[in-house]
Amino acid sequence: MHSFGGCASLPFESLPCIKRTVYSISVVNMIFDSTRWLRMLFLLVLSSTVWAGDGWRLVWHDEFNKDGPPDPKNWDYEHGFVRNKELQWYQPENAFCTNGMLIIEARPEHNPNPIFSAGGKDWRTKRQWIDYTSASLVTKQKHEFTYGKFEMRARIDTRLGSWPAFWTIGDTKPHRSWPACGEIDIMEFYTSKVLANICYGRGGKQVWSTVRKPLDDLGGESWSKEFHSWTMVWNSKSLDLLLDGKVMNHFDVAKADDGDGGNPFHEPLYLILNQAIGATGGDPSKTKFPVRYEIDWVRVYQRDDKAP
Secondary structure, three states: OOOOOOOOOHHHHHOOOOHHHHHHHHHHHHOOOHHHHHHHHHHHHHHOOOOOEOOOOEEEEEEEOOOEEOOOOOOOOEEEEOOOOOOOOOOOOEEEEEOEEEEEEEEEEEEEOOOOOOOOOHHHHHOOEEEEEEEEEEEEOOOEEEOEEEEEEEEOOOOOOOOEEEEEEEEEEEOOOOOOOOOOEEEEEEEEEEEEEEEEEEOEEEEEEEEEEEEHHOOHHHOOOOOOEEEEEOOOOOEEEOOEEEEEEEEEHHHHHHOOOOOOHHHHHHEEEEEEEOHOOOOOOOOOOOOEEEEEEEEEOOOOOOOO
């Protein structure tokens, strides 16, 4: 938990529209491999009219098809030691796109902490050295959404010390900080468990709705080698968090009506993709690095009324 203080096996015709579109794009990729601009134009035309079925319309996505740094129109970064006394120092250099995927790579390093202060009281400044680096990408003030269907296809590193997440948080305003701003962990993993969490504040305390799924129940090491899809379906009445199309956590939005500062799940949230190391993720000292979080795509759909 955070605190601030296999599709290819399905028959083509059985896939939702967006999935069939991706298959079509794959064929086009092979045909137009030497003319990348034409491939990107084809994707743009398709994505502007894609519907995922049941009235969902694709409103924003990142397919990570351009090699190099992530698209600055979509993503910003967290910097330094951020939360939970995690071991990694966040920096943009640890995120890059290659072969149609976003890679967030945690690495062992030994660098001086630029904010080190001898005798400092804050854990961020007390550390003399940076022993690990990683990246955390956010859509804050770039793309924020109220209601919709949010999906990611990714492969996560499930070894000890790895703590990847795909999550959302509300904008922290002067009168409403975390947890009152709301948090939804569409995907979180640590110490052999996949989690789906919802959190808000009430009476100055954290209120959590948490579901954990042991890695062994999912298939263990073989599960970890595959890509999986994580989904949030969010409207004015409910929140559903799904793993590979199966609901892990269902939450009635009205439960947060008495939250501090009002219900945060009726207000815009932004997305976060991060790969943390240590702390709740466990001791990484015997894990062979790098640790990689591989994201195939992130997509957001909405209905025209935005509140189905």
